[in-house]
Structure formats: structure tokens, C-alpha cells
Amino acid sequence: MSACSKYFEFYPVLFPLAIVFVLFNATISSIPAIFMQNVIAIIEGSWQTGDWNAVEGKILSFVAILVTLYVLSIISGIAFNQLMAIITQGTLKKFRVKMFAKMQTLPIKYVDTHNHGDIMSVYTNDIDTLRQMISQSFPQLLMSGIAVLTVFSIMVYFCLWLTFVVLIGVIAMFFVTKRVGGGSARYFIKQQKTLGRMEGFVEEMMNGQKVIKVFCHENESKADFDRINEDLFDDARKANRYANILAPILNNIGNVLYVFVAITGGILLVADVPNLSVSGLAMGISIVVPFLNMTKQFVGNINQVSQQINAVVMGLAGAQRIYELIDEESERDEGYVTLVNVREENGQLVECEKRTGIWAWKHPHSSDGSVTYTKLTGDVRLFNVDFEYEPEKPVLHDISLYAKPGQKVAFVGATGAGKTTITNLLNRFYDIADGKIRYDGINITKIKKSDLRRAIGIVLQDTNLFTGTVMDNIRYGKLDATDEECIAAAKLAGADDFIRRLPDGYRTMLTENGANLSQGQRQLISIARVAVADPPVMILDEATSSIDTRTEAIVQRGMDALMEGRTVFVIAHRLSTVKNADVIIVLDHGRIIERGNHEELIAQKGQYYQLYTGAFELE
The missing domain is CATH 1.20.1560.10 (ABC transporter type 1, transmembrane domain)
Structure with missing residues (x-):
């Protein structure tokens, strides 16, 4: 034109x-x-x-x-x-x-x-x-x-x-x-x-x-x-x-x-x-x-x-x-399943405008015009997933795994093994080449991307804070959150103590990606940002990598409380942080080579055992 x-x-x-x-x-x-x-x-x-x-x-x-x-x-x-x-x-x-x-x-x-x-x-x-x-x-x-x-x-x-x-x-x-x-x-x-x-x-x-x-x-x-x-x-x-x-x-x-x-x-x-x-x-x-x-x-x-x-x-x-x-092609979204507030009446889920703390997937069926509601629980399953960023250069091969509501799943493997790629696929930042991913039994390609991402919280290794107050940055995870909810989220993440010691507390202005804070403090705020969103599924991409050992202990207690009852995917390089995971997935060149809890994998004396005992380095 x-x-x-x-x-x-x-x-x-x-x-x-x-x-x-x-x-x-x-x-x-x-x-x-x-x-x-x-x-x-x-x-x-x-x-x-x-x-x-x-x-x-x-x-x-x-x-x-x-x-x-x-x-x-x-x-x-x-x-x-x-x-x-x-x-x-x-x-x-x-x-x-x-x-x-x-x-x-x-x-x-x-x-x-x-x-x-x-x-x-x-x-x-x-x-x-x-x-x-x-x-x-x-x-x-x-x-x-x-x-x-x-x-x-x-x-x-x-x-x-x-x-x-x-x-x-x-x-x-x-x-x-x-x-x-x-x-x-x-x-x-x-x-x-x-x-x-x-x-x-x-x-x-x-x-x-x-x-x-x-x-x-x-x-x-x-x-x-x-x-x-x-x-x-x-x-x-x-x-x-x-x-x-x-x-x-x-x-x-x-x-x-x-x-x-x-x-x-x-x-x-x-x-x-x-x-x-x-x-x-x-x-x-x-x-x-x-x-x-x-x-x-x-x-x-x-x-x-x-x-x-x-x-x-x-x-x-x-x-x-x-x-x-x-004129760049916009991100495609063919999803039609949406996330709505519901309340329970006589064992049935009824959609409502008021926030109830109970969420459900609203699934319209074009065949007969009916609508079904599936309660949001955080059940995530991958079936035979293949993926490639570029044609003829596969990154993931035949990945199948499941995370039941409340389970903690950890991904372990060398750089390039495909750990972060899996979490990118869960958010539909990229779409899979083959296979299926289901959230609460619904194929995620049917779910509107915005609703899918609202149902998955993520704490990245690289922290991004925006120009505004500390309160604004925590509220970024839930724009209608009250100050009390933001403060409660900060306490849960272990950030409340240092925030109150800032010159203006929660009203302290942050600029240049929080340059006036330490890397650990910035990470704590990003964790609080996810906490206030209160998602049923969480992804922690080496979330405590920039936090010192003492702070990590504080954060870990908050994280444990945050993860209570939620499905959690953890990407970790420090194997000590994944010992309590329900399932540990060991990846190598885009393939799952081992799976099980800590004790089971140690007993197998495979690659996880060698990584954990220091027989060879993770990276």
C-alpha cells in the first residue's frame, strides 16, 4: 500500500x-x-x-x-x-x-x-x-x-x-x-x-x-x-x-x-x-x-x-x-476454549463474572452448540512431542511425560538438551511439529493463547523489571490485585523484608530493569509477581540461580509454600534443588533418557547418578 x-x-x-x-x-x-x-x-x-x-x-x-x-x-x-x-x-x-x-x-x-x-x-x-x-x-x-x-x-x-x-x-x-x-x-x-x-x-x-x-x-x-x-x-x-x-x-x-x-x-x-x-x-x-x-x-x-x-x-x-x-504475520491463535470464573452449584460448575478463586475451561462444541466446563486443576501431559526451531534440525524427539495436579516435575540435562524448549512449548511460544500437549485433558491448540498463559506462571532465569514502583512490578502479574495481595505475595516469596528497607518501601521507583537492586532482589520481585497471579501451573527456569545460598534458603521456603497444591515444572542446574521433585526427567539431545524420583534415579546409577555424584559435570 x-x-x-x-x-x-x-x-x-x-x-x-x-x-x-x-x-x-x-x-x-x-x-x-x-x-x-x-x-x-x-x-x-x-x-x-x-x-x-x-x-x-x-x-x-x-x-x-x-x-x-x-x-x-x-x-x-x-x-x-x-x-x-x-x-x-x-x-x-x-x-x-x-x-x-x-x-x-x-x-x-x-x-x-x-x-x-x-x-x-x-x-x-x-x-x-x-x-x-x-x-x-x-x-x-x-x-x-x-x-x-x-x-x-x-x-x-x-x-x-x-x-x-x-x-x-x-x-x-x-x-x-x-x-x-x-x-x-x-x-x-x-x-x-x-x-x-x-x-x-x-x-x-x-x-x-x-x-x-x-x-x-x-x-x-x-x-x-x-x-x-x-x-x-x-x-x-x-x-x-x-x-x-x-x-x-x-x-x-x-x-x-x-x-x-x-x-x-x-x-x-x-x-x-x-x-x-x-x-x-x-x-x-x-x-x-x-x-x-x-x-x-x-x-x-x-x-x-x-x-x-x-x-x-x-x-x-x-x-x-x-x-x-x-505487515509481519501476527501470532496465530485458533483457540476457542477460554478460562472463566465459576462457582459450584449442586455439583455443577456455573460461570459467573465475580472472581471466585475457582476457574474452569469453557469449551464450546460446534457440533451441537453445547458448552462444557472443565475445572482448572493443572494436569499437564505431553504425548510423543517432536519439535524443531528450523527445518531438518530437530530439538525434541518423542517427548512423553505427565504432571498430575500438585506434582513437581524437574528437568535435568546439559545445555541444549531441550529443557527450556519444553517450557516454551507449554506456553505456546512455539508450536510443536508433531504430537499433542493437553492441559486438563484439553489439547492446548484449542485453548486461546492468552487464557493458556494466564493459567501458567513462569519465573525466568533472566529477570525483567519495568519502570515503575516495586508495587507496580509485583502487580504486573495481576493488574487488579490489591496492595494487600501484592504484599502477601512478596512475603510468600521472601521479598517483603528487603522491600520495606528500601528508601520508599513498596513505592520505591525502579528504572533501568531495577539497576538499583541486586540480582537476587530483582529475582525475588519476579517471584512475587508470579505469586500474586496465583496460577495453578508454574514454571521455574533456574529461578534461584542468581540468589546467594542464605537468600536461597529464604526463597525456597516461600517457593515451597507457593508450590503447595500446584503443578510445577522446574529447570535446574543445581541438582540439590530438585531432590524433592516427584519426578525428575533427564534429557540428552532432546530425548528423555531417564525418569523417576531422586532415590530411584540414584539406585539406577545412570547419568543422573553420575551428575549428582560429580562423576561428570552437568554442563
């Missing part, structure tokens, strides 16, 4: 009105040539006849009309600028809203496979190039283009001989613009992409600054940055080299053309050649002098058009990247 159609979509009244003002101004800018021709013709006629009586009145009437038109032009110019300010900023606002809204619908795979800095570049650099195109380049291009057509029409009206001379110069300008401008546009597009790549690199280096310093990689990082920066410099240099060459060439062609028009006009006057024109006016000084001014105006507007083309190309390149983001 073109950019222009988008403007009409956003501002179907204001944008056409702005175009009318542009057309009016462009037309007015071409009128002085007509007035000049008439004034010179009046003076020339009076000179020949010797009658000067009516000259002053006629000239004053022309001046009055011209002044009136210029006043209207000033008014329309002011109105146009005001409208364009609204249209430009409003359009950018709507694009940002559409982009961010689209980001919320994209699958996790998109975020995993795209450089975050490059995505940010779309919100900043590409939006800015679009701003320049809408507010400056496009109006100037339109105005200059209309002026070129208007002036050319007047030229044809005045004299075809001189118009033919101008056309020769226009043809030369066209070939120069095509040759030079085409190369400029190509490199401007490359520059835009390289700029996004550089911003992605800078963001990556900022996030990894501690690692860079720990391993003394400052010089290597600078060298990598210099390579990307050199590519950006090279693309920008070539783009601007072509762009900067174009203007002087066109200006000089215009100067030469002005001379040729003057010479041709002089020859036509001296030779007394009959004027060939639409107007039927006789060849004279009243034709040649305005024509020279129109030639300069004509060339100037063509030069403006050629200069704006590069800015328009950059804007279109930015718009293309914006549309690529907006």
Missing part, C-alpha cells in the same frame, strides 16, 4: 485540503510571468502610439490583482504549514501506534530472530526519514512539480520556438538526473539499512558492557564497531556524493539554457520571425523578457524536484521498513 493512500486513510479531509493549498501556491508562483508580459506589452504599445494616459491605471490594476493574489498565497501558505504540522505528527503518531500494537501480536520467534537495535531503528531513524518526507520533501516535490507544469504551459502559450529550446535542456537534465540520481537513491537505501545494523550493534554492546570489560574486549569491540561504521560511512559518502554532484550540474545546465533562450529570443526578434504560439501573440520584447524569467523559474523548480527525489527515496526506504514490521 502506498504512503499517499495511508495519508488519505489517516486524514481523508485535511490531506486533500492541504493539497489544494499547495496547488494554489504553486500556481500563484507562476503568474508573475503573465503579469510581466501584460505590463511590458502595455508599455510597449504606449511607446509605439505615444498614448501614456491609461498606462498608470492599467499597471496599478495589475499590481492590485497581483498583491491580492500574493496575500491569498501567504494565507494559504500559513494554513498549509499548520495543516502539515497536524498531518505529519498525527501520521507518525498513528504509525508508531500501529507498529507497537503489531509488536504485541508478533510471536516470540520474531523477537528471537531479529536484532533488537535494528527494530528500535525502525521506531527512530525510519520514522524520522518518513517525517522529513511528509513534512518537507513531499510538499516541496509537489509544489515544484506543479510549478514546472504551470510554467511549461505558460511557455507553450507564449512561444513554441523558445519552448522547444527549453525542452532540449529538460531532456539533458532528465538524463543527468536518471544517471546520477539513480545511484544516489540506491546508496541512500543501503545507508538506511546499515544505520539500523549499527544501532543494533551499539545496543548489543551497551547490554554486554560488563562482559566486555571483564574479558578486556574493548579493543575488539571498537574494531567491530569501526567496521560497521566504515560501511555506513561508505554508503553515506556514495549517496551524498551522487546527490551533491547533481545540483551543480543541473544549475549549470540551467545557466547554459538561460543563455541559449536569450540568444534564440534575440535572433527571433532581429530576424522578425513570426511567433508560433497558442496565444497568437506577436513576437516581441514582451514575450522574450518574461520567457527568460520563466526559464530561470522552470530550471529552479526542476532542480528542486531532483533534490527532493533523494529525500523521498530515503523516506520511502524508511516507510518500507515500517511496513515490513506492520
Whole structure:
């Protein structure tokens, strides 16, 4: 879809009105040539006849009309600028809203496979190039283009001989613009992409600054940055080299053309050649002098058009990247089973609006129009699940396991064994290639993703806190939670003690992902965030990995209380944290090689036994 159609979509009244003002101004800018021709013709006629009586009145009437038109032009110019300010900023606002809204619908795979800095570049650099195109380049291009057509029409009206001379110069300008401008546009597009790549690199280096310093990689990082920066410099240099060459060439062609028009006009006057024109006016000084001014105006507007083309190309390149983001395929959700509040009446589950603490899966059946309610208990089962992130590169093979309500299932294995992948599949961050996953007996592909994820709490190894108070971050897990519920969740997670010792307690502002907190404290808040959501199924992805031993003991007590009666999946590298699991699943290269509780696996003296006794390392 073109950019222009988008403007009409956003501002179907204001944008056409702005175009009318542009057309009016462009037309007015071409009128002085007509007035000049008439004034010179009046003076020339009076000179020949010797009658000067009516000259002053006629000239004053022309001046009055011209002044009136210029006043209207000033008014329309002011109105146009005001409208364009609204249209430009409003359009950018709507694009940002559409982009961010689209980001919320994209699958996790998109975020995993795209450089975050490059995505940010779309919100900043590409939006800015679009701003320049809408507010400056496009109006100037339109105005200059209309002026070129208007002036050319007047030229044809005045004299075809001189118009033919101008056309020769226009043809030369066209070939120069095509040759030079085409190369400029190509490199401007490359520059835009390289700029996004550089911003992605800078963001990556900022996030990894501690690692860079720990391993003394400052010089290597600078060298990598210099390579990307050199590519950006090279693309920008070539783009601007072509762009900067174009203007002087066109200006000089215009100067030469002005001379040729003057010479041709002089020859036509001296030779007394009959004027060939639409107007039927006789060849004279009243034709040649305005024509020279129109030639300069004509060339100037063509030069403006050629200069704006590069800015328009950059804007279109930015718009293309914006549309690529907006047009990305959203996360698919064919689910129709929803999670609802219910109450029990006479042994039956009855749906209700009020929060009761009892949840059920609402399952409509298209075959007979009936609806069944299945109580949410947290029974999760996988049947012969296969999965691959990329075709022909399987990650999981024939995974079958079950977790009954209230059971604690632990995944153990080396990095890349598939532990985190299984939890990603439970949340439907990715969809399985084969097999089935059932939640309370319902295939999770039938459950709406938002409801499925509400029924599964997850504490990640990498903690993400958002700008806001500590209370806001805990409430993130349940937006309608009261302060008392948030505090109770913090106590359960063992976070209440340190939170109360913060400068403003629960009202302490957190910024930069909680940079003013220790890693362990941030993890405790993230655990409290899950606790307040009160999900029946929990996933703990190495949840205590960043907590010291003393804090871990505090957290573990809270976690034990939190896990009471819930189905829990635990990913652990410290095997001491999974000893009390009901089932321990040992994974190796995407396959289950052992399963059982701690005592059973120790008795088997297999890989778990070797890991636990230190015969070889987990990682």
C-alpha cells in the first residue's frame, strides 16, 4: 500500500485540503510571468502610439490583482504549514501506534530472530526519514512539480520556438538526473539499512558492557564497531556524493539554457520571425523578457524536484521498513476454549463474572452448540512431542511425560538438551511439529493463547523489571490485585523484608530493569509477581540461580509454600534443588533418557547418578 493512500486513510479531509493549498501556491508562483508580459506589452504599445494616459491605471490594476493574489498565497501558505504540522505528527503518531500494537501480536520467534537495535531503528531513524518526507520533501516535490507544469504551459502559450529550446535542456537534465540520481537513491537505501545494523550493534554492546570489560574486549569491540561504521560511512559518502554532484550540474545546465533562450529570443526578434504560439501573440520584447524569467523559474523548480527525489527515496526506504514490521504475520491463535470464573452449584460448575478463586475451561462444541466446563486443576501431559526451531534440525524427539495436579516435575540435562524448549512449548511460544500437549485433558491448540498463559506462571532465569514502583512490578502479574495481595505475595516469596528497607518501601521507583537492586532482589520481585497471579501451573527456569545460598534458603521456603497444591515444572542446574521433585526427567539431545524420583534415579546409577555424584559435570 502506498504512503499517499495511508495519508488519505489517516486524514481523508485535511490531506486533500492541504493539497489544494499547495496547488494554489504553486500556481500563484507562476503568474508573475503573465503579469510581466501584460505590463511590458502595455508599455510597449504606449511607446509605439505615444498614448501614456491609461498606462498608470492599467499597471496599478495589475499590481492590485497581483498583491491580492500574493496575500491569498501567504494565507494559504500559513494554513498549509499548520495543516502539515497536524498531518505529519498525527501520521507518525498513528504509525508508531500501529507498529507497537503489531509488536504485541508478533510471536516470540520474531523477537528471537531479529536484532533488537535494528527494530528500535525502525521506531527512530525510519520514522524520522518518513517525517522529513511528509513534512518537507513531499510538499516541496509537489509544489515544484506543479510549478514546472504551470510554467511549461505558460511557455507553450507564449512561444513554441523558445519552448522547444527549453525542452532540449529538460531532456539533458532528465538524463543527468536518471544517471546520477539513480545511484544516489540506491546508496541512500543501503545507508538506511546499515544505520539500523549499527544501532543494533551499539545496543548489543551497551547490554554486554560488563562482559566486555571483564574479558578486556574493548579493543575488539571498537574494531567491530569501526567496521560497521566504515560501511555506513561508505554508503553515506556514495549517496551524498551522487546527490551533491547533481545540483551543480543541473544549475549549470540551467545557466547554459538561460543563455541559449536569450540568444534564440534575440535572433527571433532581429530576424522578425513570426511567433508560433497558442496565444497568437506577436513576437516581441514582451514575450522574450518574461520567457527568460520563466526559464530561470522552470530550471529552479526542476532542480528542486531532483533534490527532493533523494529525500523521498530515503523516506520511502524508511516507510518500507515500517511496513515490513506492520505487515509481519501476527501470532496465530485458533483457540476457542477460554478460562472463566465459576462457582459450584449442586455439583455443577456455573460461570459467573465475580472472581471466585475457582476457574474452569469453557469449551464450546460446534457440533451441537453445547458448552462444557472443565475445572482448572493443572494436569499437564505431553504425548510423543517432536519439535524443531528450523527445518531438518530437530530439538525434541518423542517427548512423553505427565504432571498430575500438585506434582513437581524437574528437568535435568546439559545445555541444549531441550529443557527450556519444553517450557516454551507449554506456553505456546512455539508450536510443536508433531504430537499433542493437553492441559486438563484439553489439547492446548484449542485453548486461546492468552487464557493458556494466564493459567501458567513462569519465573525466568533472566529477570525483567519495568519502570515503575516495586508495587507496580509485583502487580504486573495481576493488574487488579490489591496492595494487600501484592504484599502477601512478596512475603510468600521472601521479598517483603528487603522491600520495606528500601528508601520508599513498596513505592520505591525502579528504572533501568531495577539497576538499583541486586540480582537476587530483582529475582525475588519476579517471584512475587508470579505469586500474586496465583496460577495453578508454574514454571521455574533456574529461578534461584542468581540468589546467594542464605537468600536461597529464604526463597525456597516461600517457593515451597507457593508450590503447595500446584503443578510445577522446574529447570535446574543445581541438582540439590530438585531432590524433592516427584519426578525428575533427564534429557540428552532432546530425548528423555531417564525418569523417576531422586532415590530411584540414584539406585539406577545412570547419568543422573553420575551428575549428582560429580562423576561428570552437568554442563
